[in-house]
Amino acid sequence: MSAHRFLLLCSAGLLLCLCSACQQQPQDHVDQNGAPLQTQTEAETTQTSATEHTPEPAVETTDLVSPESAKPEPKTIDPKMVITPGEKMAAERFLLVRNQLRKIGFAFHYLVDEHQYFLPTPEAHPEFYDENGRLKVSWRVHLLPFLEQKKLYEQFKLDEAWDSPHNAPLAKSMPAIYRSPDTPFDSNKTRFRVFEGKWGKNREGDPASSTAFPLGKPLRIRDFIDGTSNSILVVETGPDKAVVWTRPGGLNLDKFDEELGTTAKGIPVLTADGDSVCIRRGIGAPQWKQLICPNDQTRISWMGFRIFHSTLPPAQLELLRRLSANSIALRSYLQQHESKLPPAKTELVNGKPLLSWRVHFLPFIGEKILYNQFHLDEPWDSPHNKQFLDYMPVAYQLDPEVKEGKTQLVTFTGKNTPFPGGPGIRFFDIPDGTSNTILLIKAAPDQAVPWTKPVDLPFDPADPWKPLGTFADDKTEAIMADGSIQNIPTSLSAKELGNLIQINDGQITPNLKPFSLLPE
Known part of the structure; x- marks a missing residue:
């Protein structure tokens, strides 16, 4: 499996586990003629299925329009999609916006794969920039090829002004x-x-840059010193701050509150790691600026000012976010290491790791500063490295009852597992399929391990449950090789769990349930 295909699977897996509970619109919503209303997403799906098998006519002029924009769209907006200033937006609306922002986030990462930067650079394409170091057309235009809008993209002259x-x-x-979702269908203005x-x-x-999109040279992933999960890329402003979607430029950080416009109580944002959350509007200027600046060397917990659109307890939502951070870190690690799982050869001494793979994930979960403080050529319990046991990142803290410095996030090691010992295997070496193979799993609290120690769970085909410990619940959670997060019922037999751990047994365990944001 190629690295690019893995990214697609990982992206799809994340969207499945994080968005699978996005509710459909109730069927009793009808328009004035008695016809059922369609949400924007439903309309797009209907339109796509109606046109994707139709042969495209030959085109001889440059007046080609986007296939998506040429489709008829519903003219009625569901009242649930309309925000009320200062009030919490409907869960259905946030789920739609979150899905849009995540697609935009994945498009940015595909662009980074191609250009190594979040936008084409002025060194490679000086013709794309004006004399002020600003793109001549919006970043939204440059994302089009990665949003299935290549035909529309090819119509633009990127070396000419947007107007x-x-x-x-x-x-x-x-x-x-x-x-x-509440923008008029005939509008060409966006709030993203x-x-x-x-x-x-x-x-x-x-x-250092004051935001993720400075004038002049754009940023790379490694320029997000605060961590991609701690830096905002895109926000949804109020309708009074919408702009023509092709127009370049951005919001003024020094006037951020005014620039956000008239919004609901929470503001959907896209973070640089591709995630999307809803932030309380009134958290204060210092906190907003810390979240927007990618390299001010400050990191603050999102938990205190997120707005949750779910009936699940906040603790469960936070667990999902932390597992998702590790899933995204896994993808980023693979990008940097030729699609090979940890440990890399450079992380081994005499064939054995000195530090856990969790330490080597640090740059990819927003902890590059902490990573740089480790002595990578010393064991985890050397006098220098041992001091960092007390600095375990929140992404590894899966249960508040577990002793500080220990984590439940572990792997299985041994023959026929994704971590057989020695240098990490490639994804080509998982013949059972990435969606059928456990990479990381949450052990019971009594089996938590020091987070920097290069130790995990030995795989015993006869009883793979034993090293996981004793669970109080009827399930645990696992990150699969495709990036999805699944509930693993403790009712699975030893053979069924073993099938999920082994990479080449030719067996598939069905009926796993994604760890969803919303209850079914």
């Missing part, structure tokens, strides 16, 4: 991905916006 005689008419073809920043110096005198 040039050639580019201006294309603004009428705004893709639905950029339309908020970024904060525009500038390059300056940090406390050490190194180049």
Whole structure:
């Protein structure tokens, strides 16, 4: 399996586990003619299925419009999709916006795969930039090829201004991905916006950007010193701050409260790791600026100012977020290591790791500063490295009752597992399929291990449950090789669990239930 295909599977898995409970609109909503209303997402699905098998006619002119924009769209907006200033938005609305933002996030990461930066650079494409270091057309246009809008993208002249005689008419073809659920269907204005920043110096005198989108040279993943999970890329503003979707530029960080416009109580945001959450509008200017700045070397917990659109307890939602952070970290690690699982050869001494794979995941869960403090050529319990046991990241803290410095996030090791010992295997070496193979699993509290110690659970085909410990609940959670997060019932037999752990037994265990945000 290629690295690119793995990314697609991982993305799909994450969307499945995080969005599987997105509720359908009730069927008793009807318009004035008695016909059932369609949500924007349902309309897109219907339109796509109606056109995707139709042969495309030959086109001889440059007046081609986006297939998506040419489709008829419903003219009625569901009242649930409309925000009330200062009030909590409907869960159905947030779930739709969250799904849109995550698709935009994945598009950004595909663009990074191609350009190594979040946008094409002025060094590679000086013709794309004006004299102020600003793109001539919006970042939204540059994402089009990664949002299944390549035909529309190819119509733009990227070396001309967004409102040039050639580019201006294309603004009428705004893709639905950029339309908020309560935006009029004939509008070409979007509320998905970024904060525009500038390059300056940090406390050490190194180049640093005030936002994820500075004028001039764009950022790379490694420029997010605070961690991609702690940095905001995109926000949904109020309707009074919508702009033509092709127009470049961004919001002014110094006037962020005014720039956000008239919004609901919470504001949906996209973080640089591809996740989407809803942030309380009134958390205060210092906190907003810390979340927007990618390298001010501050990290704050999201838990205190997130708004949850679910009936699940906040603790369960936080567990899902922490597991998701590890799933995304796994994907990022694979990108950096030629689609090979940990440990890398460079992480071994005499064929054995000195530190846990959890330490080597640190740069990918927003903990690069902590990672840089480890002596990677010393064992986990050396006088220097042992001091970091007390600095375990929250992504590894899966149960507040577990002793500080210990984690329940473990792997199985041994023959026929994804971690057989020695250098990590490739994804090509999982013939049972990534969706059928457990990579990381949550052990019971009595089997938690020091998070920096290179120790996990030995796999025993006769009784794989034993090293996991004693569970109080009827399930635990696991991150599969495709990135999805699944509930693993403790009622599974030893053979069924063993099938999920082994990479080449040719067996599939059916009926696993995704760990969903919303109850069924």
